Amino acid sequence: MTYEKFINPAIAAVPPSGIRRFFDIAATMKDAISLGVGEPDFVTPYHIRNAAINSLLDGETQYTGNRGMPELLEEISWYLEHRYQTKYDPATEIMVTVGASEAIDVALRALVSPGDEVLVPEPSYVSYSPSVIFATGTPVGVVTTAETEFRLTPEAIEAAITPRTKFLILPYPNNPTGGVMGREDLLKIAAVVEKHDLLVISDEIYAELSYGDHQHVSFAALPGMWQRTITLNGFSKAFAMTGWRVGYACGPREIISVMLKIHQYGIMCAPRMGQVAALEALRSGRLTDYEDVRKMRESYDRRRRLMVEGFRAMGLECFEPRGAFYVFPGIQPTGLTSEDFCNRLLLEHKVACVPGTAFGACGEGHIRCSYATGIDKLNIALERMEAFVRQVRG
Amino acid sequence: MKKLEMQLLDLLQEDCRLPLEKLAVMLGATTAEVAETIDSLEKQRVILRYAPTINWDKTDRERVEAMIQVSVTPQRDAGFDEVAKRIYRFEEVKSVYLMSGGYDLLVLVEGRTLKECALFVSSKLSTLEMVTGTATSFILKRYKEEGVVFEEGKTDNRLVITP
Numbered sequence: 001m002t003y004e005k006f007i008n009p010a011i012a013a014v015p016p017s018g019i020r021r022f023f024d025i026a027a028t029m030k031d032a033i034s035l036g037v038g039e040p041d042f043v044t045p046y047h048i049r050n051a052a053i054n055s056l057l058d059g060e061t062q063y064t065g066n067r068g069m070p071e072l073l074e075e076i077s078w079y080l081e082h083r084y085q086t087k088y089d090p091a092t093e094i095m096v097t098v099g100a101s102e103a104i105d106v107a108l109r110a111l112v113s114p115g116d117e118v119l120v121p122e123p124s125y126v127s128y129s130p131s132v133i134f135a136t137g138t139p140v141g142v143v144t145t146a147e148t149e150f151r152l153t154p155e156a157i158e159a160a161i162t163p164r165t166k167f168l169i170l171p172y173p174n175n176p177t178g179g180v181m182g183r184e185d186l187l188k189i190a191a192v193v194e195k196h197d198l199l200v201i202s203d204e205i206y207a208e209l210s211y212g213d214h215q216h217v218s219f220a221a222l223p224g225m226w227q228r229t230i231t232l233n234g235f236s237k238a239f240a241m242t243g244w245r246v247g248y249a250c251g252p253r254e255i256i257s258v259m260l261k262i263h264q265y266g267i268m269c270a271p272r273m274g275q276v277a278a279l280e281a282l283r284s285g286r287l288t289d290y291e292d293v294r295k296m297r298e299s300y301d302r303r304r305r306l307m308v309e310g311f312r313a314m315g316l317e318c319f320e321p322r323g324a325f326y327v328f329p330g331i332q333p334t335g336l337t338s339e340d341f342c343n344r345l346l347l348e349h350k351v352a353c354v355p356g357t358a359f360g361a362c363g364e365g366h367i368r369c370s371y372a373t374g375i376d377k378l379n380i381a382l383e384r385m386e387a388f389v390r391q392v393r394g
Numbered sequence: 395m396k397k398l399e400m401q402l403l404d405l406l407q408e409d410c411r412l413p414l415e416k417l418a419v420m421l422g423a424t425t426a427e428v429a430e431t432i433d434s435l436e437k438q439r440v441i442l443r444y445a446p447t448i449n450w451d452k453t454d455r456e457r458v459e460a461m462i463q464v465s466v467t468p469q470r471d472a473g474f475d476e477v478a479k480r481i482y483r484f485e486e487v488k489s490v491y492l493m494s495g496g497y498d499l500l501v502l503v504e505g506r507t508l509k510e511c512a513l514f515v516s517s518k519l520s521t522l523e524m525v526t527g528t529a530t531s532f533i534l535k536r537y538k539e540e541g542v543v544f545e546e547g548k549t550d551n552r553l554v555i556t557p
Contacts, residue, residue, distance in 0.1 A: 017557060019555055019556070019557050022555050023553065023554060023555040026554040026555055027553075027554050027555075032554070034554040034555060036554060036555035036556070037552050037553070037554065037555065037556055038555075038556040038557050039552055039556055041550070041552070125557065127557065175557075298401070298404075302401075302405070302421065303420070305419050305420050305421075305422055306416060306419050306420050309419040352554060352555060354555060358557075375408075375409065375412070375416075375420075376409070
């Protein structure tokens, strides 16, 4: 039987993630060190796991309201107000989603109409452009480069804007580059957003993982931007809770109520167990001034310095990331494409990285290395990579 | 205590074999600063030694440990410190703590056999003039020490590559 006539050609045309192929090879190599993992190497703090266990023992196994548990919505509201100076009414302006991933999907489906153009900075997380296409929109890449520390510039946005442009995805701190946007940078973007009457989907999932003197600024906290922003966040990265699948979306009630419609009919609610765990993460965080998060951040920060220094010592240019847990060094001096570099590095030296091109064409000449891995393994990986770079450079 | 000192202690407690250069890079300090800080921590006796955590149960060494609750009469002028000193000087004694609660000192003793530990209590410890009572418990199994779990190895449940 041929299924072609049954399959939506628009979906069939979307290429599979560039990460997939490396996953298939790396998964078969037992002694390979993977720097390709996009999740924390910490296990969810025990008190959070324990809260979920207790709720299961107490028989809390039912659906929750579509928006999420009221106590969790209250805590999220408090957290955002005190941490990022953005105010959202827990009853109408926040919804809990199945990870920030669902929030991206639902936001785009609720907002984008056929043919609308959505600006997607590149390199960036692999899901944005496909999600725009699934939502019948047209993704338009906006290139960011190492020269401007992978910041989004107003000039680049202006150059990409057409009469059909309606939305801008703002993915900072950025996966895969580790780039961040400070208040001054964001104010320039805000001016363009205002001028062209755009709406911003700000994916701030890595907000807690900001390093050095960089303080995360929430786009919605800028003057006049609250009304124009849907803020997405979640528990996966900051609290090491990837498998629990709990995220949230916040924004003007008129927009959240439309997003809620899709969530309500499509998903019903985020898993209760995950919501209970998320509630514990925020409640205990409030009491301890987010000590869990601070400890993990400090640990990433040390490894971040180790990696940047390691790549620079190999003679590769490495922009200093100030967010997330990735470095995105340039591999141009090796003369290899990102894809070839990663292929050979994996097969010949048993280190798995992700080619920069998986995150947009402008990622060519770069590789993404996650440093959410033990220091001992990072050191071995750096040694192996150094040997490889020396070998290919002759 | 300075931030650098605290961060350095955190790192060294995890792995004290990290080279100075790596420590310096991770802490954003110079190699000289790290060397000086370590030196000063050693001089202040904040860092006392660099020792691995060993699971002796996996070795051939015969070894018995006992925890002994000791009640004592504090000494004039020196309080409990003098008593503790009299006890910790015995080679068999691995640790001594002053405790709140129903007894005064907790003494951890190591010997090759049960008999050896018992002999220590009956002939050396309980014969000290200030010791008024002892209660000995033998350790049957060690699960976790200094934050390290003995049995389980580290497992990484993560997929090797994720976006």
